[in-house]
Amino acid sequence: MPVGLTPPVAGSLTLIPGIRLGVAQAGVRKANRDDVLVICLPETATVAGVFTQNRFCAAPVQLCRTHLASTAPRALVINTGNANAGTGEDGLARARQVCAALANELGCKEDQILPFSTGVIMESLPADRIISGIPAALANLAEDNWLRAAGAIMTTDIVAKGRTASCQIKGQTVTVTGIAKGSGMIHPNMATMLGYVAIDARVPAGVLQHLLNEVTNESFNRVTVDGDTSTNDSFILMANGRVDAPLVEEIDGADYHALYAAVAEVSVFLAQALARDGEGATKFVTIEVEQGRDRAECVQIAKAIAHSPLVKTALFASDPNLGRILAAIGYAGIDDLDVNKIGLWLGDVEVVRNGGRDPSYVETRAAEVMKREDITMRITLGRGSARDRVWTCDFSYDYVKINAEYRS
Amino acid sequence: MPVGLTPPVAGSLTLIPGIRLGVAQAGVRKANRDDVLVICLPETATVAGVFTQNRFCAAPVQLCRTHLASTAPRALVINTGNANAGTGEDGLARARQVCAALANELGCKEDQILPFSTGVIMESLPADRIISGIPAALANLAEDNWLRAAGAIMTTDIVAKGRTASCQIKGQTVTVTGIAKGSGMIHPNMATMLGYVAIDARVPAGVLQHLLNEVTNESFNRVTVDGDTSTNDSFILMANGRVDAPLVEEIDGADYHALYAAVAEVSVFLAQALARDGEGATKFVTIEVEQGRDRAECVQIAKAIAHSPLVKTALFASDPNLGRILAAIGYAGIDDLDVNKIGLWLGDVEVVRNGGRDPSYVETRAAEVMKREDITMRITLGRGSARDRVWTCDFSYDYVKINAEYRS
Numbered sequence: 001m002p003v004g005l006t007p008p009v010a011g012s013l014t015l016i017p018g019i020r021l022g023v024a025q026a027g028v029r030k031a032n033r034d035d036v037l038v039i040c041l042p043e044t045a046t047v048a049g050v051f052t053q054n055r056f057c058a059a060p061v062q063l064c065r066t067h068l069a070s071t072a073p074r075a076l077v078i079n080t081g082n083a084n085a086g087t088g089e090d091g092l093a094r095a096r097q098v099c100a101a102l103a104n105e106l107g108c109k110e111d112q113i114l115p116f117s118t119g120v121i122m123e124s125l126p127a128d129r130i131i132s133g134i135p136a137a138l139a140n141l142a143e144d145n146w147l148r149a150a151g152a153i154m155t156t157d158i159v160a161k162g163r164t165a166s167c168q169i170k171g172q173t174v175t176v177t178g179i180a181k182g183s184g185m186i187h188p189n190m191a192t193m194l195g196y197v198a199i200d201a202r203v204p205a206g207v208l209q210h211l212l213n214e215v216t217n218e219s220f221n222r223v224t225v226d227g228d229t230s231t232n233d234s235f236i237l238m239a240n241g242r243v244d245a246p247l248v249e250e251i252d253g254a255d256y257h258a259l260y261a262a263v264a265e266v267s268v269f270l271a272q273a274l275a276r277d278g279e280g281a282t283k284f285v286t287i288e289v290e291q292g293r294d295r296a297e298c299v300q301i302a303k304a305i306a307h308s309p310l311v312k313t314a315l316f317a318s319d320p321n322l323g324r325i326l327a328a329i330g331y332a333g334i335d336d337l338d339v340n341k342i343g344l345w346l347g348d349v350e351v352v353r354n355g356g357r358d359p360s361y362v363e364t365r366a367a368e369v370m371k372r373e374d375i376t377m378r379i380t381l382g383r384g385s386a387r388d389r390v391w392t393c394d395f396s397y398d399y400v401k402i403n404a405e406y407r408s
Numbered sequence: 409m410p411v412g413l414t415p416p417v418a419g420s421l422t423l424i425p426g427i428r429l430g431v432a433q434a435g436v437r438k439a440n441r442d443d444v445l446v447i448c449l450p451e452t453a454t455v456a457g458v459f460t461q462n463r464f465c466a467a468p469v470q471l472c473r474t475h476l477a478s479t480a481p482r483a484l485v486i487n488t489g490n491a492n493a494g495t496g497e498d499g500l501a502r503a504r505q506v507c508a509a510l511a512n513e514l515g516c517k518e519d520q521i522l523p524f525s526t527g528v529i530m531e532s533l534p535a536d537r538i539i540s541g542i543p544a545a546l547a548n549l550a551e552d553n554w555l556r557a558a559g560a561i562m563t564t565d566i567v568a569k570g571r572t573a574s575c576q577i578k579g580q581t582v583t584v585t586g587i588a589k590g591s592g593m594i595h596p597n598m599a600t601m602l603g604y605v606a607i608d609a610r611v612p613a614g615v616l617q618h619l620l621n622e623v624t625n626e627s628f629n630r631v632t633v634d635g636d637t638s639t640n641d642s643f644i645l646m647a648n649g650r651v652d653a654p655l656v657e658e659i660d661g662a663d664y665h666a667l668y669a670a671v672a673e674v675s676v677f678l679a680q681a682l683a684r685d686g687e688g689a690t691k692f693v694t695i696e697v698e699q700g701r702d703r704a705e706c707v708q709i710a711k712a713i714a715h716s717p718l719v720k721t722a723l724f725a726s727d728p729n730l731g732r733i734l735a736a737i738g739y740a741g742i743d744d745l746d747v748n749k750i751g752l753w754l755g756d757v758e759v760v761r762n763g764g765r766d767p768s769y770v771e772t773r774a775a776e777v778m779k780r781e782d783i784t785m786r787i788t789l790g791r792g793s794a795r796d797r798v799w800t801c802d803f804s805y806d807y808v809k810i811n812a813e814y815r816s
Binding site for chain 2: 226
């Protein structure tokens with residue numbers, strides 16, 4: 001079960017005026033479940049996106065990049081059940097068919113549609129079924145449909161993930177609402193599996209992209225479940241551009257920072273939710289690395305720990321077999337690391353000082369911390385003042401079970 | 409259970425004249441099991457070693473490096489049950505105590521002893537118990553003791569690992585015998601967890617080290633169980649230097665190549681045995697990457713696949729969910745990879761051609777291959793003529809179970 005995470009309750013996701021969401025059951029892979037989501041944008045909207053760095057990026061990701069570069073999007077169409085990745089030219093053609101069908105319904109151009117897919121890789125996208133579902137999705141378009149939309153994009157997720165935050169800009173309240181899905185193949189590299197955050201404000205596309213890049217590096221790029229970077233990672237930030245809404249047009253101004261804080265609140269919540277609901281997760285783990293020369297090496301060490309199957313199984317067992325953490329620090333690839341300066345804290349328990357077991361360390365105290373569902377480990381490197389953090393989960397029987405049975 | 413691997417039978421490991429092995433039950437961690445091994449070398453012997461690249465290398469690894477650089481070793485002492493890693497200055501002092509005790513018994517200097525440890529990290533080495541066990545180990549020193557020695561160095565290994573090979577040099581038969589242990593925290597980087605190979609020949613130390621470096625790159629550096637590089641990896645090659653044995657003193661001559669082939673046969677067998685008996689393994693997997701620009705990028709892609717928990721759980725389930733392999737290729741870090749040139753074969757089944765599903769691919773044929781215990785996947789990159797390979801195993805419930813319960 002997810003760790004410290006409950007689904008959003010009805011009414012907790014505040015609508016963003018002008019942004020309407022519709023859901024359909026198209027039977028993409030299984031019958032009788034919401035598996036197609038359409039998000040329609042007002043003509044005033046601006047959109048920014050970041051996408052997977054996986055070289056095998058999916059057909060919809062390729063189209064999103066092209067479409068975003070050429071014109072202002074009018075709608076997004078998302079399907080679960082099939083990733084349309086590793087499908088070559090045929091996959092691109094099928095994703096284009098879906099875009100064309102939705103564009104035809106909306107009276108816009110094909111490249112004004114952003115397509116997204118998630119599910120099994122290397123299987124042919126059933127474009128006909130998705131297209132058949134589009135009218136039903138359009139029929140229930142509503143601004144107040146974020147909660148159902150959060151459910152419609154789930155695959156192996158146990159709970160839907162959504163969050164609303166707000167900030168004050170020029171005396172007005174600016175609302176930010178977002179949803180995401182994750183669970184497995186989660187090691188976002190520039191983006192997460194699928195994330196959509198909308199803002200009730202006017203933000204030029206360039207500013208929006210800058211904001212998105214900054215937020216991504218503080219949220220989705222800091223979470224990992226299994227170290228597998230997906231072929232379909234996409235994280236989209238949309239501003240509705242409502243005429244009466246505040247305008248944020250200066251990067252690094254006070255308004256930008258207020259907006260940044262609200263978007264980051266939503267994005268960090270969603271990113272953490274991916275780890276809390278990671279496949280088979282029984283623990284949510286925050287790994288903080290401090291006193292590094294730069295942030296990159298702090299992340300490098302945190303990810304080595306987060307990806308270690310031995311650390312993850314010890315967390316699952318609540319076993320303070322913490323030498324495994326030292327081993328992961330040691331092989332993280334920092335060639336000139338002086339291990340005699342390393343410190344390690346588990347919660348409020350000092351475990352390692354100067355590279356060896358702290359003289360006052362008593363394992364029963366660490367064992368108490370390991371029993372918790374929410375665990376923070378802190379590593380000090382003694383070589384600088386940079387710091388960073390990564391969120392992850394443990395590695396349980398259920399991870400193996402879920403991924404051994406995924407397609408059955 | 410190990411995949412296609414049975415323990416060596418009595419008499420199958422041929423002795424190397426002058427090299428004697430003795431075993432003791434010292435109760436390092438648990439009672440009534442062989443946990444200390446002493447290997448005594450003749451005065452004529454030469455020794456070479458490669459050791460872990462983990463920055464948190466264990467105290468015995470640090471001493472081995474120093475001792476090997478300063479003098480000719482007379483004996484090796486190996487304990488299981490405790491890795492003496494992450495133990496700082498106290499760990500070094502304890503390893504030195506063990507060396508001093510054995511040196512005293514043998515009438516040699518402390519730095520003529522090479523110490524090795526494997527087991528739990530960051531716990532204090534019970535040097536007194538190991539020292540108490542040394543007389544018993546010396547009492548049963550025998551040339552014909554390789555089989556018991558292979559058993560004495562096991563930790564979570566299910567079967568002992570040993571192999572003998574031979575070659576002809578200058579009209580004489582040269583015997584090569586080796587043992588190794590592995591199971592978990594197996595992603596050797598310059599060496600394996602613990603491996604010892606001995607040669608009945610005269611080989612100058614420089615030539616022996618060159619041979620060892622070459623062989624390591626073809627054997628232990630090509631295997632991974634869980635991607636965790638151990639703090640204690642050590643791989644030792646010993647030549648007995650027997651007066652009547654052939655002399656191999658020229659690197660790259662015919663004699664060197666004959667010897668190389670025999671040492672490689674033993675080392676590749678032992679390296680594969682680590683994956684066949686990897687923790688929880690139910691499949692043995694060979695990943696061949698071809699048509700790369702250089703061997704390094706072939707290994708990089710093979711290891712991305714070998715470390716992917718999603719690929720490993722699909723292997724465990726015998727599920728040909730092969731898109732996961734494409735995803736791993738895509739995130740392996742080859743920035744200019746043209747995915748449209750990628751090919752993938754599973755056994756004799758062509759799965760992917762030109763980056764997409766092969767038109768003639770039928771999943772039932774891949775499903776047949778996935779059911780086998782011994783699986784080869786071959787990836788073609790279409791960008792050069794280099795090739796390399798990596799051996800690994802799958803990821804099962806038992807991996808989680810073994811590592812969740814390791815210290816209990």
